[in-house]
Amino acid sequence: MSQTKKRKLEHLDICAEQDVEYGDAWFKHVRLVHDALPQKDLNQVNTGTRFLGKKLKAPIIIAAITGGVKESKVINTALASVAEELGIGFGVGSQRAMLEDPGATETYNVRDVAPNTLILGNIGAVNLPQYSTQKVKKAMKDIGADAMCVHINPAQEAAQPEGDYDFTQCIQSIAKLASEVPVVAKEVGNGVSRENALELRRAGVAAIDVGGFGGTSWVLVDKIRKNNHGISHDWGIPTAASVMECRAVLPTIATGGVRSGLDVAKAIGLGAECAGMALPVLRAYKKGGREGVKKFFQKVIDDFRVYMFLTGSGNVAELRGANLVVSGELKEWCEARDVNYKWYAERDLPHTII
Numbered sequence: 001m002s003q004t005k006k007r008k009l010e011h012l013d014i015c016a017e018q019d020v021e022y023g024d025a026w027f028k029h030v031r032l033v034h035d036a037l038p039q040k041d042l043n044q045v046n047t048g049t050r051f052l053g054k055k056l057k058a059p060i061i062i063a064a065i066t067g068g069v070k071e072s073k074v075i076n077t078a079l080a081s082v083a084e085e086l087g088i089g090f091g092v093g094s095q096r097a098m099l100e101d102p103g104a105t106e107t108y109n110v111r112d113v114a115p116n117t118l119i120l121g122n123i124g125a126v127n128l129p130q131y132s133t134q135k136v137k138k139a140m141k142d143i144g145a146d147a148m149c150v151h152i153n154p155a156q157e158a159a160q161p162e163g164d165y166d167f168t169q170c171i172q173s174i175a176k177l178a179s180e181v182p183v184v185a186k187e188v189g190n191g192v193s194r195e196n197a198l199e200l201r202r203a204g205v206a207a208i209d210v211g212g213f214g215g216t217s218w219v220l221v222d223k224i225r226k227n228n229h230g231i232s233h234d235w236g237i238p239t240a241a242s243v244m245e246c247r248a249v250l251p252t253i254a255t256g257g258v259r260s261g262l263d264v265a266k267a268i269g270l271g272a273e274c275a276g277m278a279l280p281v282l283r284a285y286k287k288g289g290r291e292g293v294k295k296f297f298q299k300v301i302d303d304f305r306v307y308m309f310l311t312g313s314g315n316v317a318e319l320r321g322a323n324l325v326v327s328g329e330l331k332e333w334c335e336a337r338d339v340n341y342k343w344y345a346e347r348d349l350p351h352t353i354i
């Protein structure tokens with residue numbers, strides 16, 4: 001078995017069983033303003049949205065988890081079929097294993113069980129320069145992906161004694177790919193700043209997955225694997241702060257420590273288009289299989305609908321304009337970084353753009 005495949009299995013085992021979360025995504029510093037007079041019927045609240053050209057029944061994406069080994073096929077099939085049934089998006093894990101070994105393509109290909117929903121491919125930015133655009137486009141086409149996530153993970157690589165350290169070609173490679181296919185630039189747990197977002201917009205990416213701090217920590221995973229030469233896992237931009245930095249620059253997915261329907265509602269209130277989750281999905285799968293994942297997301301979506309109702313939001317666009325108050329460390333962050341947090345507290349128009 002190749003190193004890439006061995007690492008995939010190890011990641012699945014460690015993430016399913018060990019304490020790999022660290023820090024706080026700062027959703028606790030966000031409070032949606034309660035609407036005691038919602039003037040909406042809870043049963044009529046519309047959680048649907050459109051993202052990257054696809055209709056979703058709720059603004060939720062199963063973030064990249066796996067691919068490459070035979071266990072991945074079983075997991076991806078279960079997750080993608082839930083995504084199809086509930087009308088949420090689904091991202092495959094890094095396709096590097098299938099670029100190295102085309103025989104592994106099947107472990108990512110879930111279009112048979114998910115013919116309609118949004119499917120996101122995945123490749124590492126640091127690996128991108130090794131492959132021609134043609135090859136990456138083929139990897140996307142082979143699994144019927146609608147867009148390609150390019151994951152950017154400098155902290156994870158820097159923590160590893162034998163990581164890939166050369167990120168000098170990343171932005172050019174991203175720009176090259178983005179000129180041909182829709183690209184989602186995706187951090188994996190350390191967040192994306194406004195400066196990064198502006199650079200990514202110049203590179204032509206379609207969206208950003210902020211992959212913020214406060215959920216699964218890859219630096220910590222590598223510590224558990226004894227493959228970290230000592231950098232701290234207390235590093236990164238918490239997810240809520242990262243969404244506030246990026247939202248006005250590009251369509252944004254809030255991933256990293258999103259754990260409930262309330263977190264999803266807060267992420268959308270902060271301006272994200274969708275929220276993503278990985279670790280709780282893997283855990284729900286390990287505990288209850290496909291049905292466990294379905295139950296988990298049904299609860300998240302039902303709760304999300306209630307919080308929409310309680311902010312007086314009849315649809316996702318209205319929730320994106322709902323009033324919310326930012327406090328604590330997140331407020332301090334906004335003050336230091338000149339992010340207009342006060343604007344969120346008294347928004348009269350649902351679609352106000354700053």
Ligand SMILES: Cc1cc2nc3c(=O)[nH]c(=O)nc-3n(C[C@H](O)[C@H](O)[C@H](O)COP(=O)(O)O)c2cc1C
Binds near residue numbers: 094149
């Ligand atoms: C087991 C596991 C494997 C992952 N593999 C990938 C990957 O191959 N590519 C990627 O972009 N992100 C990968 N991620 C990162 C997630 O997509 C997500 O960005 C991160 O875990 C933060 O979300 P969370 O706090 O909900 O887990 C993986 C996460 C987990 C838990």
